[in-house]
Amino acid sequence: MRSYIRNTPDGSYSFTERMDNDGINDALLDVAVRLTISGDEMTINFSESSPPCEGP
16 A cells, blocks of 8 residues: 555645535535645545534
8 A cells, every 4th residue: 555655746635525415404514635645654634624413
């Protein structure tokens, strides 16, 4: 796995997907991920996502 990570350019990559509900409430929810690559190490951060919801 580390060899695949090492072949990815160092840097920070992010993506956010907006969901229109959680299956129970019609509140908008963001699932945001920031992936940071440094050498053969990867850090995944979801801290910018919406807080926990009632749905699954």
